[in-house]
Amino acid sequence: MIDLKEMDKYYSLEAEGGLLGSMIVDPSIIGPLSERFSGRDLYRIEHQQIYDGVVECWRSNDGRMDLILLRDFLKSRGRLADVGGVDYLVQVAQSVANSANWENYARIVVDYARLRNAYSAVRGALRELQSTGPITERLDRSEALLVNRQAVASSFDDGADIELSPMESIAPVQTSWLWPNVIPMGMITLLVGQPGQGKSFVCMDIAARVSTGRPWPESPQTPTTPGSTLIFSFEEDLARSIRPRLDACGADCKKVFAFRSIRTPGGLSETIDISSHLPQLERAVTTIPDLRMIVFDPITSCLGGADQNSQAEVRNALTALQSFAQRTGVAVVGISHFAKRTDTNAMYRILGSVSFAAVSRSIWCVHREPITPDQPCPRRLFLPVKNNYAIDPTGLSFDIVGGAIEWGLLPVTDDTDEILAKRRDKPASKKLHDAKQFLREQLEGKEPMESEEIFRRARGYEISDNRLREAKKELSVDAFKSGFSGKWMWSWPGQGMLDKICL
Structure with a gap:
């Protein structure tokens, strides 16, 4: 037993x-x-x-x-x-x-x-x-737990019979789009990227366009039919973040709904768990007749007890959500983050199990290019990672102005992985070498410089403060306070002695 x-x-x-x-x-x-x-x-x-x-x-x-x-x-x-x-x-x-x-x-x-x-x-x-x-x-x-938390999926023989259908009995169905070639209806789309790149802003712009019927960025002369959006925001404050961003994007807030809680007859309030609350969600959807999009921000927060690193558990939860999307015809958009690893392509950098990418039919990345001396105001980019129903989709550039999204006019045709690769971390030894070379160029044979200005310039070259301090220590760079301004100054070893004597 x-x-x-x-x-x-x-x-x-x-x-x-x-x-x-x-x-x-x-x-x-x-x-x-x-x-x-x-x-x-x-x-x-x-x-x-x-x-x-x-x-x-x-x-x-x-x-x-x-x-x-x-x-x-x-x-x-x-x-x-x-x-x-x-x-x-x-x-x-x-x-x-x-x-x-x-x-x-x-x-x-x-x-x-x-x-x-x-x-x-x-x-x-x-x-x-x-x-x-x-x-x-x-x-x-x-x-619901017994149904959705299935045993680990396996292709090994368990005695079951396979059911076959001739393709002539399968009626073809055209893909319907919320945003043409970007967000398909009745399916899961992921919006991914590092924190602070603008994912939530892009989502609010999409919700605003859905609510008003404003054209999509690539087709400015083609308005659409207005519809409603349901937002599940687990990290952003509705009053301080979501509503101001919707207003800035020109949304019709009568057509944007926010999840607050699940109120049971006993008065209990719970967060959403797609493994056990899909019946309640499906009932809620029927109360919004023109609902076209549901946003989960982040999508990992609605998995309940499922382990986000488990292929089987994530696949089971998302497959149930995908079935819900197909039944209701609603576009489901989930927001997620990239993992820290940078040694692989964008598809496999999504945080958690690879099932997030496998089940989703469309994946887009929000990315901000690094700040450099040649590019002090870098572009923000909206880039394709995966799209099962569009052929060779192109990306877009955008900026955030006054809390609203302003889309670029020209498509971004560069490969997504090549763009992201430009940010991949260098080895620690190379980073330290770059920091030391930077200090040499800034200080050797030159007047002492305010440390605050050195740090500011270093950040423009993607040199971290800690790495700069490490380079300063290895090079024995002198540091002293200016007698006039009281600010900390750095100088090349031996070159700042006259300033110190004059204090």
């Missing part, structure tokens, strides 16, 4: 080791395995990291992978110690003689993962049943 208290400890380290070892000794199985298996099915964190490392190494080396390449790949990214070091990698690789049983290993790992996942759903459902409030609502929430 299975002990529910120990359920989350059910796993097979032998099967996990055998699967990872098979991948290392036979890279030819990595492709078919990665299409049918998620690294999150593995129990040990180290095994999840090894799996991710093997797949990333295999992809970055065009299908080549061995123990030495894997070691160097993990070491270059500072992840070798996290997986147990070289000795543990060797131990894993030597756990199997060949890859003959890799599918059996994978099936065992998936079965245990499904067991743990099912227990998690049952435990969550029990918590809902034991909570307060009307019985019907507790039942609805617990049943």
Whole structure:
């Protein structure tokens, strides 16, 4: 009999080791395995990291992978110690003689993962049943958890039959657009980028255009039919941020609705959880007859108890949301952030599980180019990352003026990944070298300079304050207070002595 208290400890380290070892000794199985298996099915964190490392190494080396390449790949990214070091990698690789049983290993790992996942759903459902409030609502929430928190998806045989349909029985459907070639109706669109780039401003401009029927930026002579927008804002204040931005963008605020809470008959107020509140959301949608767009800002805040890094849990939640969008015909726009990593393309930089990108049908990036001496007022860009229903969409430039968006007239045709690559971090040693070279150019053979001005100039070259201080220390740059202004001055070593004597 299975002990529910120990359920989350059910796993097979032998099967996990055998699967990872098979991948290392036979890279030819990595492709078919990665299409049918998620690294999150593995129990040990180290095994999840090894799996991710093997797949990333295999992809970055065009299908080549061995123990030495894997070691160097993990070491270059500072992840070798996290997986147990070289000795543990060797131990894993030597756990199997060949890859003959890799599918059996994978099936065992998936079965245990499904067991743990099912227990998690049952435990969550029990918590809902034991909570307060009307019985019907507790039942609805617990049943939703059992339905939506499915066991880990797997392509391994479970005895089910496949249903087939001839394509002649499938009626073609034309894609309907909210914003042509940008935001499709009845589907999920992601708007991503680093914080502070202007994602929320762009969303408010879109909502304003929907509310008034104003033309889209590329078609200024073609007005549209006005419609309503529903906004779920979990980070921005409605009164201080959302309403002023809508006003600045010229929105008809009678057609923009904001989520406040879910008020139950018992008086409880909750935040939205798309894994359990879709029935309530669908009822709310019917009260806004001309609803055309729903915004989740950020989309991760409406996932409830789903782990945003779990492929299975995110896919289950977003698939349910996608089905809702198709049933209602509403465009769903989710806002998300980029992760810190910059060594991959935009699609895989989206924060959380890759399922965010996989389920979304359209993804756009908001990006601000870096400040440089040649470009003190850099462009803000709206760039395509993924679009399943438009061929070669182009980006747009924009600026934020008086709290409103002003779109550029010309399309941006440069490749999105190439534009983003210009911001990729340099190695720390190169950054320090650049900072030292900057100080040399500013101070050597020249008059002392106010430290405040040096910091200001350095930021224009994307040199951080901390890196500048580190360079100053290594170069032994002199620092002293001016006798006249009392401000801190920096000078090249030995060149500022006369100023100090004159204090």
